[in-house]
Amino acid sequence: MPSNESRGFPGYPPLRPLARQRSVAPAVAKNGVRGPGTESITTLLNPGERARVDAAGEGCFVTLHRNSVDEVLSDLRERRASAVLVSVAHYAAQQTTPVARVVREFPRVPAVALLTGMEPSSTQAVLTLGQQGVRALVDVRDARGWRELRRLITEERTETVERFALNRLNAELAGAPEDCLRFFDALFSSPLSVCTVRQLGRRLGVLPSTLMSRFFRANLPAPKRYLAMARLVRAARAFESPGLSVAQVANHLEYSSPQSFSRHVQTILSCTAVGFRHRYTGESMFEHMRMHVIVPYREVLLSFNPLVVVPGWMGKDSGPQTRVQNAEC
Numbered sequence: 001m002p003s004n005e006s007r008g009f010p011g012y013p014p015l016r017p018l019a020r021q022r023s024v025a026p027a028v029a030k031n032g033v034r035g036p037g038t039e040s041i042t043t044l045l046n047p048g049e050r051a052r053v054d055a056a057g058e059g060c061f062v063t064l065h066r067n068s069v070d071e072v073l074s075d076l077r078e079r080r081a082s083a084v085l086v087s088v089a090h091y092a093a094q095q096t097t098p099v100a101r102v103v104r105e106f107p108r109v110p111a112v113a114l115l116t117g118m119e120p121s122s123t124q125a126v127l128t129l130g131q132q133g134v135r136a137l138v139d140v141r142d143a144r145g146w147r148e149l150r151r152l153i154t155e156e157r158t159e160t161v162e163r164f165a166l167n168r169l170n171a172e173l174a175g176a177p178e179d180c181l182r183f184f185d186a187l188f189s190s191p192l193s194v195c196t197v198r199q200l201g202r203r204l205g206v207l208p209s210t211l212m213s214r215f216f217r218a219n220l221p222a223p224k225r226y227l228a229m230a231r232l233v234r235a236a237r238a239f240e241s242p243g244l245s246v247a248q249v250a251n252h253l254e255y256s257s258p259q260s261f262s263r264h265v266q267t268i269l270s271c272t273a274v275g276f277r278h279r280y281t282g283e284s285m286f287e288h289m290r291m292h293v294i295v296p297y298r299e300v301l302l303s304f305n306p307l308v309v310v311p312g313w314m315g316k317d318s319g320p321q322t323r324v325q326n327a328e329c
Contacts, residue, residue, distance in 0.1 A: 006246055012318075021283075022072050038056060039060070039061040039062075039064075039082050039083065039153055039154065040061065040062050040064060040076065040080055040081045041057075041061050041062075041063055041064065041081055041082065041084065041085050041153060042063075042064040042066055042071075042072045042075040042076065042080070042081035042083075042084055042085070043063050043064065043065050043066060043072075043084070043085040044066060044067075044068075044069070044072060044084075044085070044086045044087060044088070044090050044091070044099075044127045045065060045085065045086075045087040045090055045114070046087055046089050046090050046093075049087055049089070049090075049114070049116055050057075050063070050065050052116075052140075053114070053149075054087065054136075056140075056146045056149060057150070057153070060153065060154055061083075061150075061153045061154070062283065063085075064101075065079065065083055067100055069099065069101060069102060070238075072084060073101070073102060073243060074106065076102070076105075076106045076109060076241070076243060077244060077248055079252055081109075082109065082110075083109060083110045083111070083152075083153055084102055084106075084109060084110070084111045084112065084113065085112050085114055085149075086099055086111065086112070086114065086129065086134065087114050087115050087116065088113055088114060088115045088116070088122050088125045088126055088129065088137075088284060088319065089116060089117060089119065089122070089125075091113075091125045091128070091129055092119065092121040092122060092124070092125035098132075098134035099111070099129060099132045099133075099134060100133055103132060103133030103134065104133065104239060104242065105242050105243025106136070106241045106243050107240070107242075108237075108240055108241060109241070110136065110152065110153075111134045111135070111136070112131065112134070112137070112138055112149070112152055112153075113129045113134045113136065113138070114138055114140060114149070115138065115139045115140065115141070115145075116140055116141065117141065118141075118259045128226040136152060138152065140165075142248060146243075160237075161233055161234060161236075161237035161282035161286070162188040162189065162234070164282070164283065164286065165230070165233055165249060165286050166184070166185060166188050166189070166291065168286065169184045169294070171179075172290065172294055172295075172298065173294075173298070173301055173302065175302055176301055176302045176303075176304065177303070177304065177305050179306060179307035180301055180304045180305065180312065182307065183224075183226075183306050184305070186200060186203055186204055187200075187226055187227060187230035188220040188230055188233075188234075190203055191211060192231075192234070192252070192253050192254050193254050194227075195227070195231065195253075195254060195255075196224075196227075196320055197211060197212065197223050197224050197227065200223065200227055206305075206306075206307055209245065211223050211306060214222075214306045215304075215306065218304055219297075219300065220297050220300060220301070220304070221293045221297070225263070225268075225293060226293060228268055229268065229288075229289040229292075229293060230289070231253060231264075232265070232268060232269070232276075232280075232285055232289075233282055233285045233286045233289060233305075234250055234253060234259075234282070235253055235265075235276075235279075235285075236276070236280040236281055236284070236285035237281070237282030238252060238253070238283045239276070239277040239286075240281055240282060246261070246262070246273045246274065246277070249261070251290050260272070261273060298317055
């Protein structure tokens with residue numbers, strides 16, 4: 001097959017032979033399922049641009065090609081995409097597209113403008129997209145632009161609140177036993193479906209009664225309280241997107257209902273879910289957690305061993321790992 005350059009597409013990444021292409025992108029676009037180790041981005045592109053964006057993203061990101069801003073907003077509300085890609089040519093042809101709404105409702109989701117050609121209307125479209133809040137522009141008229149697009153999607157993402165929290169905890173508890181750090185790591189690295197001490201114990205390979213007993217004997221807050229605080233840190237970050245409702249955040253964090261989430265907030269923070277949304281960001285909620293359950297107990301945590309590692313056990317739910325022996329038995 002002739003190269004893209006020989007077919008009149010200078011600067012585009014080469015397309016693979018059709019017989020060897022996989023149908024990953026269409027499947028993801030249909031189902032909204034993110035492949036392992038990849039990012040999902042939702043796009044507003046002209047039909048002729050879609051295949052080339054798919055080729056550029058192979059092995060790096062998958063695309064959810066949409067035809068309207070409402071469909072893009074739906075992807076973001078359902079947490080299926082971590083970035084938005086808007087074609088300058090598409091916007092120039094449909095200038096009523098309210099891209100500003102995407103930026104306003106999801107300020108932490110990177111929005112990138114894609115320039116594939118220079119038409120008379122392109123300059124004005126680029127300026128207008130900038131006025132609507134799109135802060136990144138990638139010119140892909142040569143190969144360097146496609147490399148920059150991949151870098152933006154994979155390297156320039158907004159830091160997740162989980163990574164922020166773990167970096168702060170590692171600094172705060174520097175020198176603590178490894179299994180103590182492993183407990184806090186599990187609070188923020190576990191799937192959102194891990195919402196009980198029993199589930200957390202399974203991931204750590206320890207009986208929940210053993211875990212609770214060790215925290216009690218050390219005069220520390222119960223592990224359930226640490227887990228509840230960590231979930232609220234994640235909830236506060238989600239609430240930083242005005243486009244997400246209380247019900248959508250509760251569903252994303254796998255609470256049984258919005259009412260259950262509201263009761264959880266009331267129990268932990270003595271405020272309503274709406275009040276919580278207005279009062280905390282992800283960082284400030286972590287700071288609240290830090291000041292209430294980390295700093296007052298720091299000296300204890302620096303020598304705390306909640307897990308006793310014994311080699312040679314396979315965890316049922318979390319793959320090969322070590323077993324934690326029940327020291328109280």
